[in-house]
Amino acid sequence: MKILVIHGPNLNMLGKREKSIYGEKTLGEIDALLKKEAQALNVEVVTFQSNHEGALIDFIQEQGDSAQGIIINPGALTHYGFSLLDALGDSKLPVIEVHLSDIYHREEWRAKSVIAPIAEERIIGSGWRGYITALQVLASKLNAEA
Ligand code: DQA
Numbered sequence: 808m809k810i811l812v813i814h815g816p817n818l819n820m821l822g823k824r825e826k827s828i829y830g831e832k833t834l835g836e837i838d839a840l841l842k843k844e845a846q847a848l849n850v851e852v853v854t855f856q857s858n859h860e861g862a863l864i865d866f867i868q869e870q871g872d873s874a875q876g877i878i879i880n881p882g883a884l885t886h887y888g889f890s891l892l893d894a895l896g897d898s899k900l901p902v903i904e905v906h907l908s909d910i911y912h913r914e915e916w917r918a919k920s921v922i923a924p925i926a927e928e929r930i931i932g933s934g935w936r937g938y939i940t941a942l943q944v945l946a947s948k949l950n951a952e953a
Contacts, residue, residue: 808849808949809874810942811900812841813863814856815882815891821907829907830934837935844939848946860884864894871898875949878941880905885920896925901948903941904929 814834817824822833832840838854845852853874855866863884867877877900884891885906895902902925909932910917923929928944930937 808876808946808953809851809853809870810845810945810949811867811870811874811877811879812838812852812854812938812942813866813877813879813881814854815860815863815880815884815888816858817882818880819856819858828913832935837938840935841938841942844942845946848942850942850946850949852942860888860891863891867894867898871900874898874900876901876903876945878903878905878938878945879922880907880938881922885910885922886916887921889921892921892925895922901927901945903927903945904931905937905941906931907934907937908932 819834821829822831834856841852853870857863879902881888881891904922904926930941933940
């Protein structure tokens with residue numbers, strides 16, 4: 808079972824970027840923790856980060872057919888990324904939306920997610936642990952369906 812974990816713009820700066828909001832861990836550390844958890848859950852995780860919406864879409868289109876689910880933190884594209892939304896929808900895969908920070912208690916513009924309508928689950932404000940929870944939830948859903 809293959810799960811795509813997709814990180815949007817600026818998430819490559821984790822560990823340096825607004826640590827009081829996004830935490831101390833780098834993206835590499837988070838991806839390594841996800842891969843460790845994936846081993847324990849006996850699933851394959853393929854991680855990808857880009858600062859470009861088109862590159863995220865290309866990745867979804869290229870990898871979607873061979874994957875069973877998507878975990879995505881779309882970064883600021885959460886709030887206006889309609890082409891990303893379309894690509895996620897077109898993949899027909901179950902999507903879990905993750906945010907490190909609590910987007911409902913920050914600037915008003917962050918409270919709107921254009922991705923939310925197609926997300927099966929949303930894990931918000933739990934820091935890096937939110938990704939691990941997302942992986943556990945998705946793996947158990949997919950296992951239950953298999
Ligand atoms: C974020 C929240 C977004 O508003 C922001 O633009 C990000 C990260 C989060 O993980 O909390 O880049 O998605």
